[in-house]
Amino acid sequence: MVDLDYCVVGAGFAGLTAALRLKQAGHSVTLLEARDRIGGRTFTVNRDDGTWIDRGGAWIGPGQDRIDALMEEFGIPSYKQYVDGDAMMFIDGKTYRYHGTIPMSMxxxxxxxxxxxxxxxxxxxxxxxxxxxxxxxxxxxxxxxxxxxxxxxxxxxxxxxxxxxxxxxxxxxxxxxxxxxxxxxxxxxxxxxPSFVLGVKDAAEDARPVGGMGAIHRAVAAELGDVVQLSQPVRSIAQDAEGVTVRSEDRVVRARRAIVTVPIAIASHILYEPMLPVDRSFLHQRMPSGAVFKIAMVFDEPFWRADGLSGQSFAPGSAANLTIDSCTDTGSPGILTAITEGLEARELCKLSDADRRKAVLAAVAERFGDKALSPLDYIEHNWTVERYSGGGMIAHTPPGVLTEYGPALRRPCGRIHWAGTESSALMYGFIDGAVRSGERAAAEVVEHEAMATS
Amino acid sequence: MVDLDYCVVGAGFAGLTAALRLKQAGHSVTLLEARDRIGGRTFTVNRDDGTWIDRGGAWIGPGQDRIDALMEEFGIPSYKQYVDGDAMMFIDGKTYRYHGTIPMSMxxxxxxxxxxxxxxxxxxxxxxxxxxxxxxxxxxxxxxxxxxxxxxxxxxxxxxxxxxxxxxxxxxxxxxxxxxxxxxxxxxxxxxxPSFVLGVKDAAEDARPVGGMGAIHRAVAAELGDVVQLSQPVRSIAQDAEGVTVRSEDRVVRARRAIVTVPIAIASHILYEPMLPVDRSFLHQRMPSGAVFKIAMVFDEPFWRADGLSGQSFAPGSAANLTIDSCTDTGSPGILTAITEGLEARELCKLSDADRRKAVLAAVAERFGDKALSPLDYIEHNWTVERYSGGGMIAHTPPGVLTEYGPALRRPCGRIHWAGTESSALMYGFIDGAVRSGERAAAEVVEHEAMATS
The missing domain is CATH 1.10.405.10 (Guanine Nucleotide Dissociation Inhibitor, domain 1)
Structure with a gap:
């Protein structure tokens, strides 16, 4: 009746890592992914000139040992985020140009x-x-x-x-x-x-993989081979005394245990039979994601560097909340990324594509000059409307939820186990947290299965 | 291509009322209900002795004009909630026996x-x-x-x-x-x-329909006839230029417009094609319900009345947070209801049926004496685990949500319109609010359809 040891749901970093560790340990495993691509909240596109654009999660930082280990395993080097030159901040009606963390001219x-x-x-x-x-x-x-x-x-x-x-x-x-x-x-x-989370250098945006996040997940997927099944949104998971039955758009997978790695608001769309325990099903109603655009603009050269600017800017309320230099390790062509979040991102959703592009470029040009108005390439990703992410970048808990339902974040529900960066004790919300959660869940299913059969 | 004027999703009071008003106005309509019963968060069972038990929503109060009108339309009388005698409160380690709203002996x-x-x-x-x-x-x-x-x-x-x-x-x-x-x-x-919401007499629990809420919804359903289709959980709603395609477990309904009346966390389980606008889809992640048990205990007589007690008690932290007299209009047999909510209800979920019954009866007996230990009938309803309610009794908004997403509560999304008590401006959370929302949505679809075709 049971065809496989394990079924993993979702091929972001958590699911890919869980499936990888299980396969490496000799278990049979299938990974069902809703989209027609792997990567989840990371998504790398490669351009004809050999550069890459991370349309989603992009950075690594010190202390993120598990993503480091994964990169080392697959021989993927990193390079430092460009931080030379001045940053800019536009706040409370004033403009600041500064170096370091805080504009000392405030x-x-x-x-x-x-x-x-x-x-x-x-x-x-x-x-x-x-x-x-x-x-x-x-x-x-x-x-x-x-x-x-x-x-x-x-x-x-x-x-x-x-x-x-x-x-x-x-x-x-x-x-x-x-x-x-x-x-x-x-x-x-x-x-x-806070200095790690809100910082860049030696912090959350310290470095990037050469080739972007896609270099890592493509390598993992290559090792997984036909374990990964794309375009299979999971509709239901039933569990019984022997195992789980996972139904996707057009597949039925029987396995001993399932690892669900999708964002929590999305996990709530799966029909569980029997229903999940109350604390977990209520958690599914209580961890929303938010709105975010990530927009890469490609230029001949990183012209801002010549102007003594790092490319970093921060302008709450603007159509481009944040900008950051996103060149590859060669520094050419020039790639600048704008990230717009929350209310401003929801406002951007209401504009036509053309008007939104105009608004974003105008905001960027105000900071970096008119050269910014004519990118060679303009690659916009609106995570807000990603059906299988439920928004971006990370799910949060409103008041009362962590104390009432926090223990349900990782606690297995019978034969269903949970991964995803929001289930990681360390590096919650980072790609490293996703990798950690995948490794933890892989170990957990094996351990629980050993207990159940001993 | 379009077979029907309108499709209503969910046969609680909102959906029943919407379908009723549409049918009465001469429109063709189908109502799809996930459960094998109507009533939604109201649920009345009838006993062999002619009495009824409201396992869910039960009360009406002054100012609730729309449920009043519905009852008048179908000739259903009401009777007053029993409030004679003293109430009891167990708070901060002290016991109070009092008459009126607040124990003046505090x-x-x-x-x-x-x-x-x-x-x-x-x-x-x-x-x-x-x-x-x-x-x-x-x-x-x-x-x-x-x-x-x-x-x-x-x-x-x-x-x-x-x-x-x-x-x-x-x-x-x-x-x-x-x-x-x-x-x-x-x-x-x-x-x-606040005095309406937190009060009983002349307030939120002033009266009940004779026959319970089921007397009303059975009468409405009888008028609707085969409009109501049970056991049809809706899985997806697609909309195009001409209409909507609503797919349930084993039906496909084509209609001009849909009215979705299910609780908001449950509305999020439906697959919308195309995706809903951002504000509405984010609202779906942000309106959780909670945990609640409603437990009816039937005795030969309402013995508490003879002891000079109203049957009302309030004991936060106990296995029976609230009790209230729930006799029918004849006052016999004695029916006492315990309502336990929130954290205490989640704790009760962890007990076996037998242990939970023991805990609830012990808590009730502490207040009303040992007679309470031996009910003739013990009818427990755990709304917490109702798959198609997503919990009980009302959905709330955590901080930030009403100001950020409130306008999405009622705003139609193309050919999809919204009802349910949480979409009602007046009497939000009450059965009257559900009725209001159904009538508003019925008028709204007709008006929008007239605009679209004129």
């Missing part, structure tokens, strides 16, 4: 306020055990407060407030009023603190 | 605090326009605060805090930390204020 009051808030966030993060943030001494207190409300009480300077509100809610691609303070602290703590 | 400090908070809530509610709560002068401020956090700042007495935390979060069957203050205020404002 008012001393704003700089001091930011410093104090960063110290306070770092201190708060230290009290949060990433394996169980709901057990932090102040977990209940912090989980009943929104990030927006906490900022109200802790940022006395308007630019400091705007900066922290936009930086953090931008990361979760949702309004600051939607985010639990405990969730924000936990996500930062899971990566070592 | 400390004068607690009573005064409750009075002040009620006045303040009433005042705040008055500033909220039910048609568009997101436009209230303080909407953004209130939507970034949880109900729990607001209580922190406004309830200085422990019993007042416990009472308000449990009463409101019980109503929404979720933790106080999950609820937006703006949402709580809006839901109260939509029913005329």
């Amino acid at each position: 008012s001393p009051f704003a700089v001091a306020n930011l410093g104090v808030v960063f110290l306070e966030l770092t201190r708060m993060c230290k009290s949060i055990p990433p394996e169980a943030p709901w057990t932090a001494p102040k977990a209940h207190k912090w989980d009943q407060v929104t990030w927006a409300k906490w900022l109200d009480g802790n940022t006395l300077s308007t630019p400091a407030r705007q900066l922290l509100e936009s930086a953090v809610s931008g990361l979760y691609t949702s309004a600051a009023s939607e985010l639990s303070l405990l969730f924000c602290l936990y996500q930062m703590a899971a990566a070592g603190g | 400390s004068p400090f607690a009573v005064a605090n409750l009075g002040v908070v009620f006045l303040e809530l009433t005042r705040m509610c008055k500033s909220i326009p039910p048609e568009a709560p997101w436009t209230a002068p303080k909407a953004h401020k209130w939507d970034q605060v949880t109900w729990a956090k607001w209580l922190d700042g406004n309830t200085l007495s422990t019993p007042a805090r416990q009472l308000l935390e449990s009463a409101v979060s019980g109503l929404y069957t979720s933790a106080a930390s999950e609820l937006s203050l703006l949402f709580c205020l809006y839901q109260m404002a939509a029913a005329g204020g």
